[in-house]
Each structure stands twice: as C-alpha cells, then as structure tokens.
Amino acid sequence: MTSTAHLGTSGRGSTADTPEHPRATRGRGPLGGLVWLVWRQHRLVLGVLLTAAVGGAVWCVVLRGRMAAFIDAHHIAGCSQISLVARCEGTQRAVTAFRDAYGPSLKLAEVGLVLLPALVGLFLGAPLIARELEAGTHKLVLSQSVGPLRWLAAKVALPAAFVLAAGTLVSTAFAWLWQVGGDEVSGSYWYSIMGFGSLGPVPVAYSLLGLAIGLLAGLLLGRTVAAMGVTLTAMVLVQVAFTQLRSHLMPLVTAKFGASEPTQVPDSSWLVGQGYHTSTGERLSDLPCRPNQDFDGCLRQHHVAGQYIDHHPVSHHWPLAWAESGIVLVAAVVLTVLAFRVLRRRHG
Template sequence: MSGSLRNGSLWTGSLWLAWRQQRVLVGICAAVLAAAAAIAAYYRSGMLGDLRSGLFDHCDRGPIYCTASDTGTPLLLDIEPLQYLGVLNIVLPVIIGVFWGAPLLGRDLELGTHRTVLAQGVSRGQWFASRFALAAVTTMAVSGALAAVFAWWWRPAADRSYGLFWYENAALSGSGPRVVAAALFGLAVGTLLGLLARRVLAAMGLTLLVTGAVTLVLEWTHRTRLLVPPHTYTSAGSIPKEPMGEKWSAGNYGLITVSGRRDDVMNCPFPSSAQLRECMAEHGYVARFYEANRAGDYWIFQWTDTAVLGGLALLLTAVTVLLLRRRV
C-alpha cells in the first residue's frame, strides 16, 4: 500500500512539475484559440450578411467567377482572413515542434535539471510521459479546435466561385483531421530531436528543417497527385464534355485514339462542333479526356495525410521512448 501511494505521489509531483513548466505555453495556445474564434465569428457574420443581401443569388457553383451585372467585375467574399487561419493551421506543426517539442526534454537535458527530478525516485518513463502527455493532449485539443473553427467559418463559402474551393491550399491542408495529425507530428519531431541534440537551440533549428521539409513534401504530393491519383473523364466529340465544376483539374487534357493512345488537345483545338468532329475523324480520335479529382476526394486527401503524419508521429514517439534509457 505504501509503495502504491508513493508511486501515485511521484506521478502527481511529476505531472505538477510538467504543468509548471508548460503552463505558459498552454496559456498562449488558449489565447490563440480564443482570438481565432473571435475573429472567425466576426468575419463569418459579415460573410453571411453579404450572402443574405442577394448580391450572390445569381452565381452558379463552379470555378468560373461570378460577376456583377452592372460593372462586370468579379464578385468575391472577404475570405482573406479565412485563408490566414488556413495558413496558421498548415504551419502549426512547425510552430509546435520548434517552440514546444524541442524544449520539452531538451531544456532539462541542457540544464541538467532532469537529474534532480530522477533523484526523487521518478523513473525516466514517468519523467517523459508526464511532460509529453500534457503537451500531446493540449496539442490535440488546440489543433482540433482550430480545424473546427476553420470548417465552421469556411462552410458558407465552400466550393463557390466567390469563396474558397476545397482544393486550395488553405482548405485542403488547413482543415480536417490532418491538422491534428500534423501538429502531433511536429511535437514528436521536436521531442525526439531535443532528446538527441540535448541543446534547445540546436533542436529548434533541426525541428524547423524537418517539419518544414515534410510540410513542403506533402504539399508537393497534393500538386502532383502522387498519393491520390486523379480520375479520368471522357466524352465523345459530338457532345459537350462534362463540366469541371467543383473538380480539381490535374491539367491533363487531350484526345484518345482507338488504340487508347492519348494525344495533345491542341491537335483538334475546337469546341463541341462540326469542326471538332471532323478533326477527330480525320485523325482517328474516338473521344476526349481530362483528368481531375472530384470534390469527394477531399476526404481521401485528408485521411491519407492523417495516416502518413499520424504514423510518423507514433513512430517517432516510440523511438523517443526506446532512446530514453541511453540518452537520459
């Protein structure tokens, strides 16, 4: 019984110390979240007011800009602040990794204060778990809340010519469950590098490089459709092709022969007309095609990124746990 109480007391003390060390960061996260929610409420209210005014009632869904009937100028909602929130969510793993993950173990190791804690009977596992658990729970809560704020703010303007389409960076990478997985990945990277470098500034620099590089690589996979291939849409030249609408074009258009060979669309650069049909018949083309990701692929992108980033976060955390005995 006494051993159990002592162990519980050690856990309580370790958690209390973790809270003391991280409470400023928790407070900053709460302040950022409150500010984001307040800004979202203000601008979303203005957005709804503009939509209720009737100014956009004649606008169709799709990528073609809707214009004012009197001036011909494009009609757009004020989505710039929303895009800023999306950018914040995209760089969140870098911020969390650099300013929270890197010092999480690195500061104690650099100053040697971990020896005092371990001398009180706290195990390496307890020392790590108490710090990482608090940081991870706060990271999940804040990143999840920021993603939810973005989704709530974005919904009235989603996939509209006057708003923000699902495949734009701010929406595709700044919303959904990937934001949470990315934030945890940043925390895991910083924590591991803090353990390895044992110097906070060095760990922060390395974390910046790693998290920044992974963020850029994932953005590259979106643009190249490496992980989520586009769909191919075909149509005969005698009828109009299916409109792009909310799809995300891969930039690949062309013509298809009987053998299945794909040629450049400029071989028959005509709209759906007699000229197009004549040109296709002359060159042996049986159909046109274009490649694009449909709007439903948003969730495929989301869960693919979440799996990649979440898997890396789990792997890096496991490596950190395995290295504790050697590095501490």
C-alpha cells in the same frame, strides 16, 4: 530549479518528512507530481496556444455570421466570378465585393492553420526535452525515484493533450466558417495548398507530428536551437512532399468528352490532368495539333477519339483529408515510440 526540486518530494516514493500525504507524494493528484512540473515549465507556451485557439475560434464564428449575412443578402451562394450556373447570372460584381471584403480574413485564417504545426514543433516540441538536456536539469529529475520513461510520458502527454484540444477547436471552427464562405464564392478552393492544409483533421495531425519531430530532434541533439532548426526543416519537407503525393491517395475520377467538345468539370473539382486519348485508350501527352491549322484533320491523323479530364470531385475532400491525416498520425506515433526507445537506451 525550485519546481524541479519539489518533484523529489512528490515523486513515486514517499519520504520520511511527509508521511501524512501519501497520495500527494505519489503524484496522483489532477496536476500533481510530474504533470504539475510539466505544466509549470511550459505553462506560458501552453497558455498562449490555448488562448490563441479560443480567440481564433471565436473570430471564425463572428466572421461566419458576417459572411453568411452578405451571401444571403446578395444571393451568391455557390456562385463564382465566372459561373455557368443560371441563377448566378449578374452576380459577378457581388462576388467580387465579397472577395474584397472577406478574402483577406479567410486567407489569414488559412495561413494561421497551415503554420500551426511548424509553430508547435518549434516552440513546444523542440524545447520540450532539448532545454532539459542543455541545462542539465534532467539529471536531478532522473536521480529521484522517477523513471525516465515515466518522466518522458509526462513531458509528452500534457503538451499533446493541449495541442489536440487547441487544434481540434480552431480547425472545427474554421471548417464551420468554410461551409459558408469557402470554394466558389471566395475563390479559395478546398484542394489548394492553403485550403487543404487548414481544413478538418489535417492541421491537427500535422501539429501532433510537429510535436513528435521536435521531441525526437531535441532528444537526439540535446540543443534547443539545433532541434528547432531540424524541426522546421523536417516539417517543411513533409508538408511539401504531401502536396505532391496528395492527389494519389485515392483513385481519380475520369471525365471523357468528344474530340471537339468543350470540356467542363465543376469549379469545386480538383483538376489533376487532362488531354486526348485514342480509340484504344492510349493517352497522348503531347498533341501537335493547333487550332489555326486543320485541327479536325490533325486529330484524325493521330487517331484521337476524345478528351479526358482526371479530377477529384469535392466528395473526395474528406476521404483524402482523413487518409493523409492517418498517415501523418502514424508517423507521429512511430517517432514518439522511437523517442522512448532512445531515452530507454541512454538512461535505462
């Protein structure tokens, strides 16, 4: 209550007992007025978020150096446990040793980045407004010369800036780490659920969405625990939904092969579908031919002309990541605007 009461003397209007500090009373200092209040209220969570991001980034830098040294010493860059690349012959034991040594650390970093949006929504977004409404402290703030929209803007702006800075820092550091130890050599590919969700702009966009969902849930429900439950549920549903939609965000590449030809796409490609096709281009989803029968005769009987593989090559990674992140960011903006409209309708 002390910091909230302080807002009454540092809001938009000046007071009779502090005329000599007009700039401070208008809250125009770097951390004055509302921004300072928001920092005081949420400094623990914001501090933990930023500290964790800096620590995670430093850890990624150190881990990258160790991974690079191992890969260079054993000449296994771009090699997998089963590889058709000639220079990777005889490296299976070294690749296995690399995965045993650094695989758990890489997985831990992926899990942390995938969970980051839900954690932001739970411990920052949901309590942001819900705690104020639950305790009734918002009434004291709004009874001052501070308008409700200005109050909400300050409540959102500072946490959003911290989330953006922390998320960008740690995701950039992890992407730099991934350049050395990701995909073939680690066996953790960019298109996996953990790999895609932890690389580039994706965890940053989802973190901002988690903040927006928590903000709106807290404003509508007015109860911190209930808002946290709704936020967690919504984030899980959104992330699961995008795992199903992700492959459709840009056109697939189709590789075609002969009817009896071995099929192969690069290990780094995301294989989405495969099967047989006829001379007219029709795809056969269920072909009843078995290798222990007259396989070639069965293929001719069903007019099979060849095989196909639908996949996303590794060059599609960043376009897919930016496309998904853009959609998620638009959703975050829409939810934030909706929160402002709800507050305006309730408090004028």
